[in-house]
Amino acid sequence: MPTPTPEEVKGLVGGGAGSPVIRKILDSDILHSFRSSKLTMVAATIVFLCFFGALFAPLIAPFDPFDPAKVFLSDASIPPVWQQGGDPRFVIGTDDQGRDMFSAILYGLRVSLAVGGLGVLLAAVIGITLGLVAGYMGGRIDAIIMRVADVQLTFPAILIALLIDGVAQGLFRGLPREQSAIPVLVISIGLSFWVQYARTIRGSTLVEKNKDYVHAARLVGLPAPIIMLRHVLPNVIGPVLVILTINLGLAVITEATLSFLGVGLPPTQPSLGTLISIGNKYLFSGDWWIVAFPGATLAILVLAVNLLGDWLRDALNPRLR
Amino acid sequence: MNLRKFLLAAGAAIALSVALSPAHAVTLRYANQGDLKSLDPYTLNETTANAHLGHVYEGLTSRGKDLKIGPGLAERWEVLDGAKRWRFYLRKGVKFHNGEDFTADDVIFSANRVRSTGSNFATRVPKDAKFTKIDDHTIDVELPSPNPIMHAQWDTWYIMSKKWAEANNAVAPTPAAATTPSHASLNTNGTGPFRIESHQPGVKTVFKANAAWWGKKEHNLDEIIFTPIPNDATRVAALLSGEVDVIEPVPVQDIARVNSSASAKVLAGPELRTIFLGFDQIRDELLESNVKGKNPFKDVRVRQAFNMAVDKETIKARVMRGLSTPSALMIAPSLFTHSKDFASPKFDPEAAKKLLADAGYPNGFEVGMDCPNDRYVNDGPICQAVVGMLARIGVKVNLNAQPKAQYFAKVLKSGGYKTSFYLLGWTPGTFDSHNVLFDIHGCRADGTPRGESNLGGYCNKKVDELTDKILVESDVAKRDAMIKEAFQITTGEFGYVPLHQQALSWGVSSKVELSQRADNSVLLYWARKN
Numbered sequence: 099m100p101t102p103t104p105e106e107v108k109g110l111v112g113g114g115a116g117s118p119v120i121r122k123i124l125d126s127d128i129l130h131s132f133r134s135s136k137l138t139m140v141a142a143t144i145v146f147l148c149f150f151g152a153l154f155a156p157l158i159a160p161f162d163p164f165d166p167a168k169v170f171l172s173d174a175s176i177p178p179v180w181q182q183g184g185d186p187r188f189v190i191g192t193d194d195q196g197r198d199m200f201s202a203i204l205y206g207l208r209v210s211l212a213v214g215g216l217g218v219l220l221a222a223v224i225g226i227t228l229g230l231v232a233g234y235m236g237g238r239i240d241a242i243i244m245r246v247a248d249v250q251l252t253f254p255a256i257l258i259a260l261l262i263d264g265v266a267q268g269l270f271r272g273l274p275r276e277q278s279a280i281p282v283l284v285i286s287i288g289l290s291f292w293v294q295y296a297r298t299i300r301g302s303t304l305v306e307k308n309k310d311y312v313h314a315a316r317l318v319g320l321p322a323p324i325i326m327l328r329h330v331l332p333n334v335i336g337p338v339l340v341i342l343t344i345n346l347g348l349a350v351i352t353e354a355t356l357s358f359l360g361v362g363l364p365p366t367q368p369s370l371g372t373l374i375s376i377g378n379k380y381l382f383s384g385d386w387w388i389v390a391f392p393g394a395t396l397a398i399l400v401l402a403v404n405l406l407g408d409w410l411r412d413a414l415n416p417r418l419r
Numbered sequence: 420m421n422l423r424k425f426l427l428a429a430g431a432a433i434a435l436s437v438a439l440s441p442a443h444a445v446t447l448r449y450a451n452q453g454d455l456k457s458l459d460p461y462t463l464n465e466t467t468a469n470a471h472l473g474h475v476y477e478g479l480t481s482r483g484k485d486l487k488i489g490p491g492l493a494e495r496w497e498v499l500d501g502a503k504r505w506r507f508y509l510r511k512g513v514k515f516h517n518g519e520d521f522t523a524d525d526v527i528f529s530a531n532r533v534r535s536t537g538s539n540f541a542t543r544v545p546k547d548a549k550f551t552k553i554d555d556h557t558i559d560v561e562l563p564s565p566n567p568i569m570h571a572q573w574d575t576w577y578i579m580s581k582k583w584a585e586a587n588n589a590v591a592p593t594p595a596a597a598t599t600p601s602h603a604s605l606n607t608n609g610t611g612p613f614r615i616e617s618h619q620p621g622v623k624t625v626f627k628a629n630a631a632w633w634g635k636k637e638h639n640l641d642e643i644i645f646t647p648i649p650n651d652a653t654r655v656a657a658l659l660s661g662e663v664d665v666i667e668p669v670p671v672q673d674i675a676r677v678n679s680s681a682s683a684k685v686l687a688g689p690e691l692r693t694i695f696l697g698f699d700q701i702r703d704e705l706l707e708s709n710v711k712g713k714n715p716f717k718d719v720r721v722r723q724a725f726n727m728a729v730d731k732e733t734i735k736a737r738v739m740r741g742l743s744t745p746s747a748l749m750i751a752p753s754l755f756t757h758s759k760d761f762a763s764p765k766f767d768p769e770a771a772k773k774l775l776a777d778a779g780y781p782n783g784f785e786v787g788m789d790c791p792n793d794r795y796v797n798d799g800p801i802c803q804a805v806v807g808m809l810a811r812i813g814v815k816v817n818l819n820a821q822p823k824a825q826y827f828a829k830v831l832k833s834g835g836y837k838t839s840f841y842l843l844g845w846t847p848g849t850f851d852s853h854n855v856l857f858d859i860h861g862c863r864a865d866g867t868p869r870g871e872s873n874l875g876g877y878c879n880k881k882v883d884e885l886t887d888k889i890l891v892e893s894d895v896a897k898r899d900a901m902i903k904e905a906f907q908i909t910t911g912e913f914g915y916v917p918l919h920q921q922a923l924s925w926g927v928s929s930k931v932e933l934s935q936r937a938d939n940s941v942l943l944y945w946a947r948k949n
Binding site: 165166167169170171172174175194195196274275276360364365366378379380381382383384385 | 650651652655656670672673675676707730733734736737738787792799800803804806807808809810811816817818819820
């Protein structure tokens with residue numbers, strides 16, 4: 099999946115101090131580019147539907163798969179309604195514990211998107227802070243932060259996430275898994291994805307900090323944190339929106355991978371990854387629907403998010419227009 | 420080097436390496452759902468681990484394919500003084516894998532080691548048994564009270580070398596909860612038909628045939644490679660593709676798929692293992708619960724409610740796909756003649772709810788549950804099903820399902836019995852009710868192995884008295900009547916929730932011949948591969 103290099107995203111900021119990208123998004127150019135790309139509109143619709151379904155899952159889903167008192171083992175492994183043995187109550191079948199697959203997917207989406215979204219936000223907050231500090235302060239602080247980032251970049255994100263997950267679970271020992279799983283996953287994802295933000299922000303900050311308006315602010319005597327937050331940040335935040343979107347897809351996949359490996363959400367509170375992991379056990383026995391539907395949902399969601407991210411990157415890049 | 424030269428050289432190299440490899444090295448690849456963590460034969464009393472290590476270590480006695488007890492490292496023995504003194508004649512000319520001779524000193528050393536702190540096998544050798552060396556190949560075991568079945572569990576009390584353990588700082592057993600490995604948990608030195616060449620916990624263990632073994636070998640193998648494959652589908656795929664030759668277990672949902680293939684078949688049969696749920700009924704306050712200041716499981720009505728809330732038949736039909744025998748007792752029916760006189764409490768969630776209300780929990784309560792997810796057939800899904808069934812009577816169960824290494828380290832004695840509610844399986848090592856009554860119903864106390872695996876601390880002095888009488892009673896009818904009386908007490912007090920006996924289901928490649936023992940020990944020294 100293409101991710102913007104610092105050089106590439108630096109171009110997104112455009113002319114410098116005068117053009118915050120937030121305003122650009124509302125610009126009719128962007129809207130026009132959105133309307134003229136059918137693929138993007140489809141992707142946006144899918145992403146919207148997923149978010150909508152996840153947000154209102156308790157209202158839409160016919161069953162509550164997280165409430166063990168309402169799941170009946172006697173309903174287990176019922177095939178989709180169009181197959182022999184199907185049950186009209188469970189349109190796309192049930193899993194090995196008797197949970198309605200459709201409800202489980204909606205609730206699973208909710209967990210996956212929440213974990214992915216919060217994880218990406220945490221990564222952004224960490225990355226932006228460190229990137230700003232590194233770029234603005236320079237010198238030894240910059241060197242330390244960026245070397246740590248370089249080291250982390252040499253490891254695949256999933257490996258870092260596994261490592262952090264292990265440590266965090268040690269810290270949360272004693273808490274039931276159902277309560278500790280989400281914070282642990284958010285921290286794992288947040289800490290393994292911050293590098294991109296930091297590098298991007300640092301690059302832009304290096305450019306911005308030598309501009310006249312920053313010099314002026316410094317001359318007035320404003321303290322460094324205020325200059326970073328009020329003056330530099332609004333001018334370097336643009337590319338982060340692109341990374342945020344693209345990383346959301348990655349984070350959802352990371353969550354699914356961790357859950358699939360058994361270190362994510364417990365089977366009593368399944369995310370999409372946990373559902374796929376459960377279904378995987380029944381691949382040979384012919385219960386294909388337990389793995390196929392959550393798998394397809396995950397694939398379609400991530401594809402749509404990535405298409406949206408790609409479009410956003412192109413739309414915000416003046417060089418490509 | 421141009422391409423042609425390179426290919427020529429590579430081809431020659433391959434041909435050479437093929438020609439140089441041993442002519443007919445027979446390698447059998449075996450995959451289990453669980454890992455072999457420690458090689459120390461006293462760390463974990465678990466059938467799978469005992470079977471793995473049974474290729475390397477041997478006991479004074481052994482069990483055959485029909486589970487009959489026979490001679491092992493002891494050629495023969497005499498029961499003297501009304502079963503208060505036993506004389507064992509050790510086999511001569513037996514050597515450990517490092518070349519040392521096997522003598523009476525090794526037996527006495529092993530008897531002390533197996534009863535030390537950290538051992539999970541303390542029940543194997545009576546605490547107050549006195550071992551005396553008569554000569555290098557004769558020992559006497561003296562007991563303060565008669566024990567006519569003392570040798571029945573000695574097939575899995577493996578004999579270790581005294582010199583080797585002392586030289587390698589391995590005199591103390593490695594506890595299951597240990598976080599750092601010891602020499603004995605990473606290396607072996609036994610007398611058995613195989614020796615372990617390399618052991619990477621969680622990755623693979625390589626066994627090589629021991630050419631100097633004293634016995635008459637039935638296998639034709641040179642090498643066994645064991646790999647843990649926790650994922651059910653991956654394990655089945657590995658068998659079907661020929662990547663491994665033997666797997667245990669075949670998930671019940673995939674038995675039809677394996678049998679329909681040409682490359683492998685399922686060896687199935689009833690297993691002797693009983694799967695059950697246990698409660699912490701010894702602590703004054705549960706470790707993992709929202710009930711503070713008292714322990715709900717001390718109330719018999721709560722335990723009865725749990726017994727009535729679990730629907731064993733649905734677990735059989737849905738989770739086990741018909742391949743289990745719901746059980747009313749903590750022992751398999753084939754091991755106890757009066758089993759048919761016992762019936763499970765009727766499945767009745769409404770009555771269970773009422774019992775909970777009577778006990779003072781009209782809205783139920785919250786409790787943590789420990790469960791392995793790679794030990795028994797579909798153990799994780801069984802626990803999940805139990806969570807759902809208990810939710811219907813208002814009990815919120817926080818399920819902690821984890822791999823057996825972590826699970827056992829938490830719930831067993833070496834981990835301090837840190838559990839409030841758990842799932843466990845038990846096959847009596849003696850294949851007799853006494854073991855069930857002594858090991859998992861006996862009152863726990865310091866300084867005695869009684870109740871060693873009674874993780875919840877169920878206790879009834881009357882049962883203990885009966886257990887001691889059962890041990891020495893030789894009249895079968897009287898003995899069975901006493902066992903029945905003991906089980907009537909334990910089931911009347913709802914000490915446990917017996918669930919079922921699972922089915923044996925081994926996946927075996929059509930190239931391999933293997934005999935299946937009913938205790939689910941995969942013993943590859945009886946395997947032949949074509």
